[in-house]
Amino acid sequence: MQYTTNQTEEFMVKEGKDVAQLFSPFFEETTCIHQENTYVAQNKKYTSKIQIFHKNKQKLYTFSHFLPKNCSFLQEKSFIKAYHKAHLYWALKKFFHTSFAWGALTGIHPTMVVRKLIQQGFSKQKIVHQLHSVYGVSHQKIKMLFQIIKTQGALQVPANHVHLYIHIPFCPSKCMYCSFLAEELCTQKHALQKYILYIKQDILNALWVIKQQNLTLQSIYFGGGTPTTLSAEQLEDVLSILPNNIPEFTVEAGRPDTITKEKLQVLKNYGVTRICINPQTMHNQTLQTIGRWHTAEQIKEAKLLAQPFGFEINTDLIAGLPNETEAMFASTLQQVLALKPHQITVHTLSVKKGSPLEKLQPTPTHTKRMVTRAYAYLTKHHYKPYYMYKQKNMFDHQENIGYTKTKPCLFNVHTMEECASVIACGAGAISKRVALETGKIERLAQPKDITLYQNRFEELMQKRAEFFNKKL
Ligand SMILES: C[S@@+](CC[C@H](N)C(=O)[O-])C[C@H]1O[C@@H](n2cnc3c(N)ncnc32)[C@H](O)[C@@H]1O
């Protein structure tokens, strides 16, 4: 497949490629798309001509659009971008007789598109029209977007608020599908002990930056990897340097094979309010296939063990796992619901190029129905969707959705909606500064490689302090 455009602006090429990518499974090797855009600034008229060359047929589509009155330069640019994508989407949809639930909205955060339109003063009716008739988004996804925005409520985060993220890149075993930074613990026990020395110093430096900059810590998120691969003593060693009066403090206990009563007690003692116990699936056969060394029974046991401690509990699931049918996914949903977690996050399997999962030839066509079923089933049982995001290479171009029966997890909402700053510790952790007034967002990443992170530690600490000190 080849996509070209006469528009030299970087964003045009990127946006067009994203849409063309959606349809790539239907392309022959010889398929070429050429999009020609002209924009006459004087009369604010935008025209786009698309030619699709295919083995047996060649088609030409033309389209023109006048931009709305009083459109500022910034708006013009985003309008042109949106129409450029939409036009290509509709042309390819017609050509290949196929459509996608998110239409031309290929970005990671569709809720942010809706929030922008709300801020610009568009009525709900106009936004629905824009999403459905211009971008081609399905009515079910539009309904969900509005539900999410309603559950999230206003997102006016004070400028001096910050979240603290701590990354532990170790797990008991590496799951076959996982693209997160995680080392298998069985071969890395010594590396973990060394990592703890660095992460503690990293946290102390972050707390110092928070104090120096007069920031208010809104939440702590101890994620990974699997932070509960640390022993109870190691957990205590790290948690004891953190403040323990933070209203929201999450620990990804993820794998039930790492959870013990002793560790849960340490989490409770140090102010943790929310933990994740993640089945992904309740089918032991699949758990074995994907390399998770635990069973569905262990999930139930871990939930029972955690219950008396009074944490909020989240459970992660994945739709589209290898060899799973829709009925199997439905049974996972049912079993997880019976455990009565406060939150359930339904991910759609995303398969990275070169991942061993590619060889297993999973069943992508069921995934859309699984995700739709999860939405219907969970909302029927009073779980509200409260955050969502999309990733590259997701089966059926679906999304990840967090559902909650209680209050939303602020860290998840604020990071996905990009409306609050994050100070991040550990290898691969990414700090973020957000200036809501200007819409400016900047990021600073620490190296993913653990050795590099440790070797460059002093320099990284200095860079992060400067990052939070500079004017945004
Ligand atoms: C950062 S991971 C860590 C969670 C924890 N270590 C565990 O596995 O239970 C968070 C979640 O992302 C999801 N995830 C990871 N890789 C994925 C993939 N390739 N496709 C879809 N979901 C994925 C899983 O549901 C996982 O629980």
Ligand code: SF4
């Ligand atoms: S336990 Fe979690 S972070 Fe670790 S490899 Fe599995 S999915 Fe990835």
